Amino acid sequence: MNFKHKYVFLLPGLIVLIGILIFPIIFTVRLSLSGWNSFNPGLDFIGLKNYIRLFTDDPRFWQSFFRLSFLAITTVFLQYIIGFALAHMVWKDIKFKRFFRVLFLIPMMTTPVIMTVIWRTFFHESLGPLNDFLSIFGVQPPWLSSPGLAKVSIIVVEVWQWTSFMFLLMLAGLLSLPKEPFLAAAVDGASPFKKFIYVTFPLMAPISIGAIIIRLIEASKIMDTVFVLTSGGPGTSTETSSFFIFIKGLREFQMGYAATASFTYLIIMIISLTIIVKVLTKVLMRE
Amino acid sequence: MAKIILENIAHTYEPNASNPIFALKEMSLSWADGGRYALLGPSGCGKTTMLNIMSGLVNPSHGKVFFDEREVTSMITEERNIAQVFQFPVIYGTMTVFENLAFPLKCRQFPEDQIERKVKEVAEILNLQDYLNNRAKGLTADQKQLISLGRGLVREDVAAILMDEPLTVIDPDLKFRLRRKLKEINDKYKTTLIYVTHDQNEAMTFADNIIVMDQGEVVQAGSPKDLFERPQTTFVGYFIGSPAMNLYECSASSKNEISIGSNSFKVQANINNYNSENLKLGIRSEYITVENEHTDNSLEADVIEVEDFGNYKLVTASFDSFRIKAKVKRELDIPSEKVILKLPAEHCCIYEDNKLI
Numbered sequence: 141m142n143f144k145h146k147y148v149f150l151l152p153g154l155i156v157l158i159g160i161l162i163f164p165i166i167f168t169v170r171l172s173l174s175g176w177n178s179f180n181p182g183l184d185f186i187g188l189k190n191y192i193r194l195f196t197d198d199p200r201f202w203q204s205f206f207r208l209s210f211l212a213i214t215t216v217f218l219q220y221i222i223g224f225a226l227a228h229m230v231w232k233d234i235k236f237k238r239f240f241r242v243l244f245l246i247p248m249m250t251t252p253v254i255m256t257v258i259w260r261t262f263f264h265e266s267l268g269p270l271n272d273f274l275s276i277f278g279v280q281p282p283w284l285s286s287p288g289l290a291k292v293s294i295i296v297v298e299v300w301q302w303t304s305f306m307f308l309l310m311l312a313g314l315l316s317l318p319k320e321p322f323l324a325a326a327v328d329g330a331s332p333f334k335k336f337i338y339v340t341f342p343l344m345a346p347i348s349i350g351a352i353i354i355r356l357i358e359a360s361k362i363m364d365t366v367f368v369l370t371s372g373g374p375g376t377s378t379e380t381s382s383f384f385i386f387i388k389g390l391r392e393f394q395m396g397y398a399a400t401a402s403f404t405y406l407i408i409m410i411i412s413l414t415i416i417v418k419v420l421t422k423v424l425m426r427e
Numbered sequence: 428m429a430k431i432i433l434e435n436i437a438h439t440y441e442p443n444a445s446n447p448i449f450a451l452k453e454m455s456l457s458w459a460d461g462g463r464y465a466l467l468g469p470s471g472c473g474k475t476t477m478l479n480i481m482s483g484l485v486n487p488s489h490g491k492v493f494f495d496e497r498e499v500t501s502m503i504t505e506e507r508n509i510a511q512v513f514q515f516p517v518i519y520g521t522m523t524v525f526e527n528l529a530f531p532l533k534c535r536q537f538p539e540d541q542i543e544r545k546v547k548e549v550a551e552i553l554n555l556q557d558y559l560n561n562r563a564k565g566l567t568a569d570q571k572q573l574i575s576l577g578r579g580l581v582r583e584d585v586a587a588i589l590m591d592e593p594l595t596v597i598d599p600d601l602k603f604r605l606r607r608k609l610k611e612i613n614d615k616y617k618t619t620l621i622y623v624t625h626d627q628n629e630a631m632t633f634a635d636n637i638i639v640m641d642q643g644e645v646v647q648a649g650s651p652k653d654l655f656e657r658p659q660t661t662f663v664g665y666f667i668g669s670p671a672m673n674l675y676e677c678s679a680s681s682k683n684e685i686s687i688g689s690n691s692f693k694v695q696a697n698i699n700n701y702n703s704e705n706l707k708l709g710i711r712s713e714y715i716t717v718e719n720e721h722t723d724n725s726l727e728a729d730v731i732e733v734e735d736f737g738n739y740k741l742v743t744a745s746f747d748s749f750r751i752k753a754k755v756k757r758e759l760d761i762p763s764e765k766v767i768l769k770l771p772a773e774h775c776c777i778y779e780d781n782k783l784i
Contacts, residue, residue, distance in 0.1 A: 320514075323511070324513060
């Protein structure tokens with residue numbers, strides 16, 4: 141076959157790839173080197189000014205990044221623990237196993253934004269049912285207006301929404317495990333706890349790593365929950381990187397600066413996720 | 428160690444079905460303490476089910492299991508004190524070889540010094556002493572299988588070591604060495620070894636007693652010699668031996684004479700019901716000899732093929748509409764067209780309804 145023909149056949153795929161992935165990235169890089177804002181819309185060239193501003197003169201971006209890291213790690217950790225526990229529960233032969241399997245999947249079937257609106261109502265400090273109930277005990281916590289509790293609220297909503305996904309992956313993993321290691325452990329006289337520690341958990345390590353990484357990538361983009369539940373408030377106490385970029389780009393129209401923040405965020409995420417994968421592989425698979 | 432008795436055992440995996448299919452049909456068997464057994468049969472014949480019933484991984488639908496005088500039918504695996512090696516090596520990947528071997532003892536809360544002594548002893552038998560501090564995950568498939576076996580051996584008081592096709596993943600040379608090792612272990616510790624396989628060579632070279640199973644039933648139990656020379660059913664005759672036993676439909680002309688097509692043969696069996704239409708003659712290819720002229724019990728056949736296997740020749744010939752295979756000495760010259768074959772009367776087995784008379 142003519143060597144050039146290969147590229148002809150590759151072309152449709154390459155065009156789509158360039159159109160949806162490579163062009164936006166290159167354009168973002170170019171945009172980040174410009175001073176594009178609402179007063180001066182256009183692709184001028186200002187060099188690394190935006191980057192210098194981001195790294196030396198914008199603690200808000202870094203605060204939002206560390207807040208995001210905290211929220212992402214906490215929510216994914218809780219989702220993993222709860223999801224694994226629930227999957228382990230319905231993996232065994234228990235009564236109403238099928239009912240529970242469907243029940244635990246319901247949050248994933250709902251629309252996140254709509255559910256967050258419902259949660260916002262639930263957490264509402266004067267009208268919400270939660271505080272209505274807690275008032276019996278004489279407390280009415282400011283769920284959405286205290287910096288600490290607002291973060292807790294976001295964590296609760298995220299965990300509720302996405303534990304189902306973790307549950308689904310972990311259950312699929314558990315159902316695919318070979319039965320011999322469990323039989324061998326039974327023959328060796330291992331207790332249920334030892335079976336979990338030495339058989340189930342190590343066998344589930346590759347699936348766990350995959351599930352955690354998928355959820356971490358998703359969780360690092362937390363945006364809709366923050367937007368609907370707290371709008372980044374009170375103040376900027378629940379603002380995450382994506383919300384910060386949204387504010388800079390689409391509220392303040394500092395397109396060049398938002399592109400700088402986006403690209404920097406992308407690079408940090410690639411590096412951090414690579415490190416996290418390595419660490420998780422070392423810790424969970426003990427390699 | 429213990430004598431294992433299966434009393435009227437039967438098992439079905441569909442107990443609630445109106446007409447359940449039994450993976451294991453009702454049978455009683457006993458396994459002597461310290462014996463070396465092989466459970467042999469084609470895939471799906473119920474070997475693994477029987478093994479799992481003994482280890483407690485499967486609860487039988489009918490019957491009772493005894494270890495010595497103690498009934499263990501309702502006991503869980505952990506309480507039966509049995510060791511089992513599976514087809515594919517099972518190791519605890521996060522542990523070292525030492526920790527793997529020590530695991531069954533740790534689960535039973537043995538003192539540390541006893542664990543260390545026993546693990547080192549077993550590691551030496553299995554040639555694993557140089558790997559004790561290595562992670563088990565990094566070892567080869569056969570070393571991993573040795574670890575699985577070792578976890579059974581560290582417990583001195585096991586009732587039996589049950590092995591479910593344990594050498595499937597091992598290459599042929601090592602299979603031979605491991606089988607020899609298993610025999611040594613059996614000689615040294617007098618542990619009852621029950622070895623499940625569908626490979627007749629494995630069973631013949633490993634066990635003192637072979638139990639042949641087919642379609643959930645024990646069709647014959649005996650020594651390798653018995654199974655080879657006096658197969659109790661045509662299935663055993665066909666299943667054991669390579670090539671399989673020569674089997675021909677025949678009719679009886681008297682108590683000690685049968686005819687196959689135009690040929691008559693004397694046999695040593697007493698055929699009482701010689702009007703039976705369901706008679707078969709079986710003879711091993713090893714016992715058929717090539718003759719220069721017609722003698723008693725001989726037939727003339729057309730040579731189809733002579734295969735040289737190095738240490739013997741396999742002659743395939745045909746007479747009437749039948750095929751016959753004879754294993755002969757390599758140095759023997761086989762005529763290219765006609766050959767006279769003798770079927771010695773003492774090696775002719777007569778089957779009525781596929782059962783040996």
